[in-house]
Amino acid sequence: MYLTRFEINAARRAARSLLASPQKLHAAVMAAFPPSAPTPTDGRVLWRVDRNQHQVLLYLVGPHRPDLTHLVEQVGWPTTHTWDTRDYQALLDRIEVGRQWAFRLRANPVGNRRKNADSTRSQRFGHVTVAQQTGWLLDRAERHGFTVVTGEHKEPDVAVHGREHVTFKRQGTDVTLSTAVFEGHLEVLDADLLRAGLVNGIGPAKGYGCGLLTLAPVRRV
Incomplete structure (x- = not known):
């Protein structure tokens, strides 16, 4: 499993259109994975948009490492920012009763x-x-x-x-x-x-x- 963080450039017109439609966002998230990706035995693709005063962040959890090049080009900062993906297993391994x-x-x-x-x-x-x-x-x-x-x-x-x-x-x-x-x-x-x-x-x-x-x-x- 992988956890990915991507910052959306909310000032771009395409970003405003994307953020207004969960259907479009769903399609954009799923486009980060090739159709040939193997079917996972555990876990699924999950995503969430977090908004604060200065940032709009897309978080994505999934069984495969995503490629968000299309989102960088359409709603990001193509020359300065990409995305950050980390192995999620490190956090999952820290889950223990009582914590x-x-x-x-x-x-x-x-x-x-x-x-x-x-x-x-x-x-x-x-x-x-x-x-x-x-x-x-x-x-x-x-x-x-x-x-x-x-x-x-x-x-x-x-x-x-x-x-x-x-x-x-x-x-x-x-x-x-x-x-x-x-x-x-x-x-x-x-x-x-x-x-x-x-x-x-x-x-x-x-x-x-x-x-x-x-x-x-x-x-x-």
């Missing part, structure tokens, strides 16, 4: 409910409030091998921001995603389950920039 990490996850928090009282079929709906979205993450944490650490006020140490409703076309049909970015601190309960979540993603809409969980060492004051 705490800072985490970030952009997800598509959804639930299922019956269409009406008499129906046996359910439909998917997006969670839209901070409380609903936080509950969605907490409900799924243990099955992915971690628990969210309790903060100093006896509340889960997780913040929700970057909440968006994204609508785009897919095969002529409108698709709407309710997304949110979660940041906080977690503690490892099951190392194998957490590793699986890191390489396979968490939640739906993984092809559209959701599901990539990333970890960083906890900064001690």
Whole structure:
């Protein structure tokens, strides 16, 4: 597995068009891998766009080393910047029970409910409030091998921001995603389950920039 970081030049017109469409971004990410690449036995391609005041960063995790030359030429800095790819196994090997990490996850928090009282079929709906979205993450944490650490006020140490409703076309049909970015601190309960979540993603809409969980060492004051 590999972790790649690529900075997008948001001032370019092509970048603005790309960032407005998860469908276009999905195609651009998948174009980083040749069709002849062998089918992975574990892990899949995951990606996420992080925005801050000064940068727009594309993070990509996958079983093969990507070639982002096309993105550098279209939405990057062709003469000065390329991309940074690192072996992801070094981090995966450091996952152990009881260790705490800072985490970030952009997800598509959804639930299922019956269409009406008499129906046996359910439909998917997006969670839209901070409380609903936080509950969605907490409900799924243990099955992915971690628990969210309790903060100093006896509340889960997780913040929700970057909440968006994204609508785009897919095969002529409108698709709407309710997304949110979660940041906080977690503690490892099951190392194998957490590793699986890191390489396979968490939640739906993984092809559209959701599901990539990333970890960083906890900064001690």
